[in-house]
Amino acid sequence: MITKNAPRFTLADWLPKLVMAPTVVVTLVCMYGYMIWTGVLSLTNSRMLPSYDFVGLSQYERLFNNDRWLVALANLGLFGGLFIGICLCLGVILAIFLDQKIRNEGAIRTIYLYPMAISFIVTGTAWKWLLNPTNGLEKMMIDLGFEQFTFDWLVNPDKVVYCLVIAAVWQASGFIMALFLAGLRGVDGDLIKAAQLDGAGTFTTYRRIVLPSLKPVFFSALVILAHIAIKSFDLVAALTNGGPGYSSDLPANFMYAHTFTRSQIGLGSASAIVMLGCVLAILIPYLYSELRGQRHD
Amino acid sequence: MASLVIDNVKKRYGNTSVLKGIDIAIEAGEFLILVGPSGCGKSTLMNAIAGLEDVTEGRILIDDQDVTFSSPKDRDIAMVFQSYALYPNMTVAENIAFGLEMRKVPKTEREQEVQRVAELLQISHLLNRKPSQLSGGQRQRVAMGRALARRPQLYLFDEPLSNLDAKLRVEMRTEIKKLHQKLKTTIVYVTHDQIEAMTLADRIAVMKDGEVQQLGTPQEIYDNPANLFVAGFMGSPAMNFIPAKVIESGNTIMLELTTNTIETPTTINTIETPTRLPFPNAESLQSHIGKEVLLGLRPEMITEPQPHKAGLEFTVNSHVNVDVVEPMGADTMMITRIGNNEVNCRCHPSYNMVVGATCEVMFDTSKAVAFDIESGQRLD
Incomplete structure (x- = not known):
């Protein structure tokens, strides 16, 4: 007996595609579509509303002659460098300490990881209170009797970027710790025993054997931290709002201010494209090494 | 060093x-x-x-x-x-x-x-x-x-x-x-x-x-x-453990294997006289006369009858049922059953063994050992 199985498209066949379709459309339009649109706008003289008067690269020229943008870029360099460096160091150290088979490890891990669960707005607000000279840390120390104590970084244009670093490190280093802890757990215990027998001390064992084998974790952590740094907007908005003056601006704040509040869509778009360039400069080598790595292993 | x-x-x-x-x-x-x-x-x-x-x-x-x-x-x-x-x-x-x-x-x-x-x-x-x-x-x-x-x-x-x-x-x-x-x-x-x-x-x-x-x-x-x-x-296949009774026969101590009822189509219920094996260092079993012990015998000590060993002090020939035959190239392992225990015998590949039939094997107990059934400790 032959049953004729005509190709029938049942709901089951279509369901995966149907479910995925909105995501694909949204991603295509809202991510890549607007990315391209921003790129186009950055080449125009758009001000309050988009216009299509192409002016070549003159918006970029204006951008790199703009003092506020240069301050924002310099801040990004300082903030990003310190934030990434301190987070990595703290994360590694915390992870190593937590990996010494201590009691209540689960609880401690959660405490360190918890800041990651709250938004940068909350972090920024909380640290704004803590760092505020008139009612925060400085007041507490003075109340404790240290009359000479001053801690005015939040209102000092030369130091305000370090406040951003403190808050951002507080938020992200626990997460980096979790990444490294997972990596450390994957290290073969025999390796450490072998190093001990070979005569390496604890420090040397970590420096020469354990940490080098965590290179992929370092790389992932670096990429995650770098793009957090580049896209940082809400932290600045909540903690300093770019001030004093524009001394704590980051590129994202510059972009937002010019595009949406100062009617400089063309200039804002140009700054957004420069930020995209920064992200890609980090992501492309990362993806390249990841994909190449997969082929080798 | x-x-x-x-x-x-x-x-x-x-x-x-x-x-x-x-x-x-x-x-x-x-x-x-x-x-x-x-x-x-x-x-x-x-x-x-x-x-x-x-x-x-x-x-x-x-x-x-x-x-x-x-x-x-x-x-x-x-x-x-x-x-x-x-x-x-x-x-x-x-x-x-x-x-x-x-x-x-x-x-x-x-x-x-x-x-x-x-x-x-x-x-x-x-x-x-x-x-x-x-x-x-x-x-x-x-x-x-x-x-x-x-x-x-x-x-x-x-x-x-x-x-x-x-x-x-x-x-x-x-x-x-x-x-x-x-x-x-x-x-x-x-x-x-x-x-x-x-x-x-x-x-x-x-x-x-x-x-x-x-x-x-x-x-x-x-x-x-x-x-x-x-x-x-130690040893592969492992040493055979054969339940045996310590008996006094004449003035020597011997080990009597559990009686095997050998059933073949031709001979119905031939009950053989139980196999009695001599034991080196037999005096050490004095205290166990009448009791069951475990006889430990390596597979290579249960072979086909070997003419050059026939008549030696510690060799005894007996018949066993062939349950499984496993050729290994250099030797053929024959598995039989004595009492409730499986017993491995290491025979020459050319020796004729038919599954289900009986065959004659030679027990060589010159290196046999005996264990207490309960404690598992060596007796001799």
């Missing part, structure tokens, strides 16, 4: 006792194998020797120096791990040289040593590779090279061959034996493979439940097992 003394070493984790008083002493240059089923404490003992785990009680002496509380690096020990534990981010040469580097050996000397070891193990062409680019056998060699480079007083091998395939394992086994004969080093080697233990060891310590059951040369362990566990653990 150094001697090793393990003096009443105990190890407890909370209430569980992992090592219950181990006493082992080996001479410089000896090859000691710790063998036993998993969970017997052999790896714990090895870690204790290496200093990777503290002992609860007892002493460990290397070359007459008490090292019980020394850190691993001060014991001058090298270890080969089951997982090899090669440093993944270093090349083969760096792996081999790392221990020397940690001991502040000058660079030129390190390089000479790496060359020497690489030539010894034939891995000179691999020196610039990373461990991930090596095969299992090559990694094994590098792991041994790393141990050899430092010329330590004592080598520890922790199941080094168990990650290799069967053929490579046999090759590497021979290689390790050659290396030991050449270098005359003191080696402690952990394995659960009794063939490795037999072939490599100068002395074997058979362990079970945190206790050394027997310490002796491979031949002693094979011929004179201290108890049922050792007898059953």
Whole structure:
């Protein structure tokens, strides 16, 4: 007996595609579509509303002659460098300490990881209170009797970027710790025993054997931290709002201010494209090494 | 090269006792194998020797120096791990040289040593590779090279061959034996493979439940097992345990096997006279006359009738049912049943055995041993 199985498209066949379709459309339009649109706008003289008067690269020229943008870029360099460096160091150290088979490890891990669960707005607000000279840390120390104590970084244009670093490190280093802890757990215990027998001390064992084998974790952590740094907007908005003056601006704040509040869509778009360039400069080598790595292993 | 003394070493984790008083002493240059089923404490003992785990009680002496509380690096020990534990981010040469580097050996000397070891193990062409680019056998060699480079007083091998395939394992086994004969080093080697233990060891310590059951040369362990566990653990196929009754026949003590009812289509219910076997050292069974004991007889001691052994003091011919025939090339294993126990007999491949029929076999009890059924201890 032959049953004729005509190709029938049942709901089951279509369901995966149907479910995925909105995501694909949204991603295509809202991510890549607007990315391209921003790129186009950055080449125009758009001000309050988009216009299509192409002016070549003159918006970029204006951008790199703009003092506020240069301050924002310099801040990004300082903030990003310190934030990434301190987070990595703290994360590694915390992870190593937590990996010494201590009691209540689960609880401690959660405490360190918890800041990651709250938004940068909350972090920024909380640290704004803590760092505020008139009612925060400085007041507490003075109340404790240290009359000479001053801690005015939040209102000092030369130091305000370090406040951003403190808050951002507080938020992200626990997460980096979790990444490294997972990596450390994957290290073969025999390796450490072998190093001990070979005569390496604890420090040397970590420096020469354990940490080098965590290179992929370092790389992932670096990429995650770098793009957090580049896209940082809400932290600045909540903690300093770019001030004093524009001394704590980051590129994202510059972009937002010019595009949406100062009617400089063309200039804002140009700054957004420069930020995209920064992200890609980090992501492309990362993806390249990841994909190449997969082929080798 | 150094001697090793393990003096009443105990190890407890909370209430569980992992090592219950181990006493082992080996001479410089000896090859000691710790063998036993998993969970017997052999790896714990090895870690204790290496200093990777503290002992609860007892002493460990290397070359007459008490090292019980020394850190691993001060014991001058090298270890080969089951997982090899090669440093993944270093090349083969760096792996081999790392221990020397940690001991502040000058660079030129390190390089000479790496060359020497690489030539010894034939891995000179691999020196610039990373461990991930090596095969299992090559990694094994590098792991041994790393141990050899430092010329330590004592080598520890922790199941080094168990990650290799069967053929490579046999090759590497021979290689390790050659290396030991050449270098005359003191080696402690952990394995659960009794063939490795037999072939490599100068002395074997058979362990079970945190206790050394027997310490002796491979031949002693094979011929004179201290108890049922050792007898059953060493040898492949394992020693046969045949329930037998101790009887007095005339003025000698003999072992009477459980009566076998041999059923064949032609002879219905022929009940043979029970097989009685002579026993060397029979006086030792005096106290068990009339009782059941377990007779331990290696498979090669139950064979087809061999004319040159016929009529000797300890040979007896008897008939058994053939249950299974397993040709192994050099020999054919025939499995029969005596009492409730399966019995392996090692016969010549040309000997005619038909499954389901009976055949004549020759019991040679010159090396037989007897165990107490309850305690499993040797009786003779």
